[in-house]
Amino acid sequence: MTSAGREQFDVIVVGAGPAGIAAATRAAECGARVAVVDDNPALGGQIWRGGAEKAEDMQAREWMNRFQKVGPRLFPGTRVIGQQQSGMLLAEERDVPRTLRYRTLILATGARERFLPFPGWTLPNVMGAGGLQALVKSGLPIHEKRVVVAGSGPLLLAVAAYLRRHGAEIPLICEQTSWTRLAGFGFSLISHPGKIAQGLKLKLGLGFVPFAANCWPLAAQGFDRLESVLVSRNGEKQEIACDYLACGFHLVPNNELAALLGCELRGGFVAVDDFLRTSVPAVYCAGELTGIGGVELAVVEGEIAGLAAAGDESAARALFGNHRKLQKFVSSLARAFAPREELKSLSSPETIVCRCEDVTFARMGGHASSRAAKLHTRCGMGPCQGRVCGPAMEFLFSWEAASVRPPVFPARVASLSGMETELEVESDRTTGGTR
């Protein structure tokens, strides 16, 4: 059986978001044979979801058009599940296993929202902030729906603005961080933080939408779906009726594949040098994986990694100045939107922390490590493999992240056995002396 061929590329980029698109485009423009593998059905990742036709911002459209012009090979709906040997990725496209060979690999797997448990957060219609936006971009009608946007990070404002443009009513945006921390967030020239929020809101078309700092969800309420949310606002409780709660606490990197490949991590992010080389030879890393810094930084990192991977180090070096400037944003974002201590005590003993295996806060606590909790309760062992509860456990119990094992995503047995067959063929050939 040919698993859609065993193809060889100079550069493979994993992830087709802003960093991946910039990396692939730059590498292909240098003449490299480039492939891009992405789990989503279309180009764009999350922030540019849906491809060039749907892109609402100019930068997205420009990059996607530039990408299409040089035409790297795109494998949409395909995800990398592991690496059988150096230079050989194993991927799955729906049911079809694929083996992709590379000389150089660029990881641009981006970030996901950090979810923190609170009573009722497993109710239908409680979603991530980016999660709800992604569903609306995927066809969910939001016109005249009431959406409370909560959690932390600049994403909340962007999501609220997007939803509002599509006809949603936003009764409140709840930002858990304090005004003081918001003020420290790169706006120190402006003395009054209230003015900053006002300015941002106006810019985003959120003029009449109430925004509260020091505000977070206490409970999502409803019988079999969400009916209202109880929030803490400046120390007082407030109940708000709504159709959706869009709630995410800033972002965490999708570092599982990088960890599996053995890339050195620092504080969960992939350690890279100026050319965005990781600790593993021929493996580069760009975008949110190296630090949460937003789309501008992701693009410049993609460019540098793409140029460097294709061998044009001097062109890559020309971008170092801009890169360094944009990198400053990473630490100020992390400082401004770090989850506050109070969020550790939102769960009741019955609150589910691991949604795959329905492991409660009470059952999870009392263990010494994520590994011990995992062995005793199965937390983190369901289909999401700890991608949702892992970052929550790290925050709630100060546990280190659990180790990553292949396959990095649930895969079909056929894909795994198909890969072994390929390997046997490969080693036969090697011993046969044909290579």
Next chain:
Amino acid sequence: MSEQITLTVNGIQVSVPRGTTVAVAVLLAGAICRHSVTDEPRAPLCGMGVCYECRVKIDDVSHCRGCQTLCEHGMNVRTDD
């Protein structure tokens, strides 16, 4: 008006514009994606293929993530299956 795609969710016909994902079609059909191991109703959380809360059976293939799958004509989607 964009092209409409007709599929079934638990035997009920749903029409959605091309480009709509299965997760959205399930919500529009008023269905719940799955029940958890302690029988809680669950619906999409992350919207980007990470959380698996939207997993459904599509054309007899179990555990497909609805949010990462585009609707196609004649698709047969079953929840809690």
